[in-house]
Amino acid sequence: MSVDINEIKEQIATEVRRMHSRLIDMSQTMHANPELGFAEHKAAELLTGELEEHGFEVERGVAGMDTAFVATYGEGEPVVGIIAEYDALPKIGHACGHNLIGTWAIGAGIALRRAMPDLKGTIKVIGSPAEEGGGGKVIQADAGVFNGLDAALMMHPRDRTYLDRGSLAVTPFEVEFFGKPAHASSSPESGVNALDAVIQVFNSINALRQAFKPNTRVHGVITHGGDAANVIPEYTSASILVRADDQAYLEDLNGKFRNIVNAAALATGCEVKITEGLTYQQRVCNTKLVETFGENLTALGFDYEVPPAGAGVGSSDIGNVSQLVPTIHPYLQICENGVGGHTQAFAEASKSERADQLAADGSIMLAWTAADVLLRQELREELRSTFQQQLGREPAKG
Ligand SMILES: [Zn+2]
Numbered sequence: 001m002s003v004d005i006n007e008i009k010e011q012i013a014t015e016v017r018r019m020h021s022r023l024i025d026m027s028q029t030m031h032a033n034p035e036l037g038f039a040e041h042k043a044a045e046l047l048t049g050e051l052e053e054h055g056f057e058v059e060r061g062v063a064g065m066d067t068a069f070v071a072t073y074g075e076g077e078p079v080v081g082i083i084a085e086y087d088a089l090p091k092i093g094h095a096c097g098h099n100l101i102g103t104w105a106i107g108a109g110i111a112l113r114r115a116m117p118d119l120k121g122t123i124k125v126i127g128s129p130a131e132e133g134g135g136g137k138v139i140q141a142d143a144g145v146f147n148g149l150d151a152a153l154m155m156h157p158r159d160r161t162y163l164d165r166g167s168l169a170v171t172p173f174e175v176e177f178f179g180k181p182a183h184a185s186s187s188p189e190s191g192v193n194a195l196d197a198v199i200q201v202f203n204s205i206n207a208l209r210q211a212f213k214p215n216t217r218v219h220g221v222i223t224h225g226g227d228a229a230n231v232i233p234e235y236t237s238a239s240i241l242v243r244a245d246d247q248a249y250l251e252d253l254n255g256k257f258r259n260i261v262n263a264a265a266l267a268t269g270c271e272v273k274i275t276e277g278l279t280y281q282q283r284v285c286n287t288k289l290v291e292t293f294g295e296n297l298t299a300l301g302f303d304y305e306v307p308p309a310g311a312g313v314g315s316s317d318i319g320n321v322s323q324l325v326p327t328i329h330p331y332l333q334i335c336e337n338g339v340g341g342h343t344q345a346f347a348e349a350s351k352s353e354r355a356d357q358l359a360a361d362g363s364i365m366l367a368w369t370a371a372d373v374l375l376r377q378e379l380r381e382e383l384r385s386t387f388q389q390q391l392g393r394e395p396a397k398g
């Protein structure tokens, strides 16, 4: 029996629109209750409750994180994964609009399930905590959560609609120097100056900067610079990010960075401690999946822009997913051009009337793309061969 994909897509749109007010409610509830990474208890409860109500089987505490979940419907292959984020930022709440990411994923998952009662295959809605610095997807990727997906889909709100935009790989470092205090005027010779060490780190990075390949970013702040001007600082610390657009070069840079830090300790006589955080890998979206999503977005009456070549980009833990399975991470415009993420204005945009309207449209375009993956075997084969071409290896098996 052949299924008419257009009929199913129509059904998906009907299902999403039927629950539009519920989706708005979820988005607004998360927005009004912002929770930081790994502490998104209310959001995880809200989303998993909704999924369970609609027949998904929910596994909580995935990959050792309380607020991570995988909600599954159906069984066997093919398998499509729709990723939800729901963490907020300190002080400014949902200024990255993750309340919408969570809402879109749940809307898409439930509509798919309702529109495809005879589904042969599996729908997974994957709840990923702590995108903003905690690397929830890095931890889930290492635990194999994304392995075996024919496609991983998520979408992010911003001030423009883009189908695809790269990201840099990044490794975060915390650096601490331990010196010896002394009176800065009467006996400076008996001290060991930890501030000199941390300043040396920044100077050495700047000296190396000339030799950086394009798209390399190394930047940071001194988080503790000493306590009093008349005391030789005994303790200093810095928080530094090393970014590059290729994994091998990032590792090379990380090695140079460690050398810089150790050299600063040696030169000043300080003890040093380097704490390396989780690496967010470079994002390589699957061009065939991007194209498929673009067709669905256009069919729904939306336009998109192509990001300017050479424009700066950040980093995201979706990069680690994109290195394992065919992945997309498009952006949907929710506000006027120029309203940057992580601002108060973007937090307002994330709960605006426009955002509420897009709670439905965003869910539909994701679900349509997921339906294409589930129903079109030739597409799944193309996704695999495109992944092969882009990354030089097979997608990770389940
Ligand atoms: Zn953000």
Ligand SMILES: [Zn+2]
Binding pocket: 096, 097, 098, 131, 156
């Ligand atoms: Zn974000």
